[in-house]
Amino acid sequence: MADGMALTARRKRLPPEARREQIVDAAVCYFAEVGLAGTTRDLAKRAGITQALLYQYFGSKAELLEAVFARVYLDRMSPRWPGLITDRSRSLRERMLTFYAEYTGAIFSYEWLRIFMAAGLAGEALNRRYLDHVRDVLLAPLLEEIRFAARPDAQPEMEDLWNLHGGIIYLGIRRHIYHLPTPDDVMPVIERAVDRFLAGFAIGH
Amino acid sequence: MADGMALTARRKRLPPEARREQIVDAAVCYFAEVGLAGTTRDLAKRAGITQALLYQYFGSKAELLEAVFARVYLDRMSPRWPGLITDRSRSLRERMLTFYAEYTGAIFSYEWLRIFMAAGLAGEALNRRYLDHVRDVLLAPLLEEIRFAARPDAQPEMEDLWNLHGGIIYLGIRRHIYHLPTPDDVMPVIERAVDRFLAGFAIGH
DNA sequence: TCTTTAATTGGTCAAATGATCAACGACGGG
DNA sequence: CCCGTCGTTGATCATTTGACCAATTAAAGA
Structure with a gap:
């Protein structure tokens, strides 16, 4: 027909x-x-x-x-983020929440997470380069900001920041790699995680 | 010759x-x-x-x-863990640290993490079953223990526990999937993460 | 030592897969 | 309306790969 x-x-x-x-x-x-x-x-x-x-x-x-x-990777790393992170005119908490809202909005996609993980398993150097970039351009400045705001006797290390970061990323891994049910809106969980993190270094709102 | x-x-x-x-x-x-x-x-x-x-x-x-x-999976899930988690004769912090010391000791291996991740990408139902088991047998009881110890106005949800868990697992992912440098001894990082977590729910040592 | 058993192997098949190429035909210019 | 360009296709090749089987031979028992 x-x-x-x-x-x-x-x-x-x-x-x-x-x-x-x-x-x-x-x-x-x-x-x-x-x-x-x-x-x-x-x-x-x-x-x-x-x-x-x-x-x-x-x-x-x-x-x-x-x-x-x-x-997959191109243009998923916004050039605005470094400036956002170091903008001390806003509260640190607000900056971190805005950053992770945008960051998870950018990479919590089925395609991104699965291809990134597959590339990691395949030994692609791309992953290491990408994560080095995340560490140097995003997490390192963020660590500086947190250290600046934290009490001298409670200074975080980079590993602590990776821990926060990983807890957030793991949400996407559960959702897109393991196909497990996760909250539709990830921000409440991230908000609580960031708050616990900042409180752990004696940083108020 | x-x-x-x-x-x-x-x-x-x-x-x-x-x-x-x-x-x-x-x-x-x-x-x-x-x-x-x-x-x-x-x-x-x-x-x-x-x-x-x-x-x-x-x-x-x-x-x-x-x-x-x-x-890979067999006998990597110790039957002692549920009992360890609910043993209120020990402090909650001590139980969590002991559990995560043993848990990471069991699964932070090149073979386990990579095969588990590959199975997840391949859509093997095994992963979901394993993680359902982790949630039901380990995290759910742990959540009960934390809720018992936490102030009524600061009760954690399962997602918060997944967040803690994920931050810890991510260490192994960085090491074995992405081949990134990580601390030889993961326990100090885990200890600080657990302490921040418990403090976030107003639970002292 | 001889026999029997079955663990192990070399050889092979059919299907799948990355890659190539001559030929076809849709589109724009004359 | 015809022609030449080039995007597109069907056919095909060389390997690779999962799977199979008859022949081989190491090891145990009589």
């Missing part, structure tokens, strides 16, 4: 840039779901193109995965 | 149970390193046996992986 309609949908011609975008989009979704060992054929089928076309835009599967990594 | 010696080493005949054990041991190590998509041939090579021999002991790769999961 609708045969004519369905058949006319085949062989759509796209400008290279648009096609490339479409492939990377589909690849992000596909590899997040089935893991980095997913096949180029399944990916092509899901993207509605032929497998051969993938190799028109990417020289190899590894090259395609590079594009996937770039897409 | 040493040819005779080297050649006599080939084709060692083992009793089935011992050979099976050896295969599972090698498989745990191998799959933890390369991921669950590792090949039976590489595994066999590493185990010093032929690939065909794997199929003498396991009907399929999936069945072998089942044995790997069983090996």
Whole structure:
């Protein structure tokens, strides 16, 4: 019946840039779901193109995965965060809550968490570079701010900050890696965690 | 020269149970390193046996992986922990520190963490069952204990406990999944985290 | 020592997979 | 309306991989 309609949908011609975008989009979704060992054929089928076309835009599967990594990580690290963290015109608590609201808003996605974890297991250097960046650009300044606000006899270490950070990230891991039920709104949990953390270093609101 | 010696080493005949054990041991190590998509041939090579021999002991790769999961998870959940957690003759802080010392001692291994994470990504139901067990048998009783000790106006929720738990587990993830440097001794970090947590609910030592 | 048992192996098959290429055909320019 | 460009496709190749089986041989019992 609708045969004519369905058949006319085949062989759509796209400008290279648009096609490339479409492939990377589909690849992000596909590899997040089935893991980095997913096949180029399944990916092509899901993207509605032929497998051969993938190799028109990417020289190899590894090259395609590079594009996937770039897409997933790029622009998910807001350049505003370092400035936000060190803005002493706002209370430290307020800064931390705003930061973690935006940060979890950026990375608590099915695609990001699963591809990041898969890349970690695969030994991709990308993860270490990313987390080094998190430590140097976000956590280190934040540690400075907390130390500045904390009593001299209760100074936190970087490991304490990783502990706070990990407790928050673990929420996303439970949700997207293990498929366990988690609160729809993560902010109340994060708020309490930040409050406990700051109180632990004798920092009031 | 040493040819005779080297050649006599080939084709060692083992009793089935011992050979099976050896295969599972090698498989745990191998799959933890390369991921669950590792090949039976590489595994066999590493185990010093032929690939065909794997199929003498396991009907399929999936069945072998089942044995790997069983090996990794079995007996890593001590039956002593529930009793330890609810033993009110000891201080809550002491119980929590003892528990997390033993718990991290049990699961902070390269093999456990990586296979557990890979299984989670692969969608194995095992992970959910394991974490449900952790919640029901360990965290739920622990939550009861903390609520008992906490002030009525500062009662923790399960999500707060997951937050503490996650912050601790994240240490192992950084170490074994992301290969990032972490403290050799995790207990000082855990001790401070537990202390902040308890203080947050107005529980003294 | 001889026989029997079964643990182990080399060889092989079928399917899956990454990668390649000649040919097709949709689109824009003349 | 025709033509040339190039995005796209179907077919195909070389490996890899899970799985299987007949032949081999180490080890135990008579």
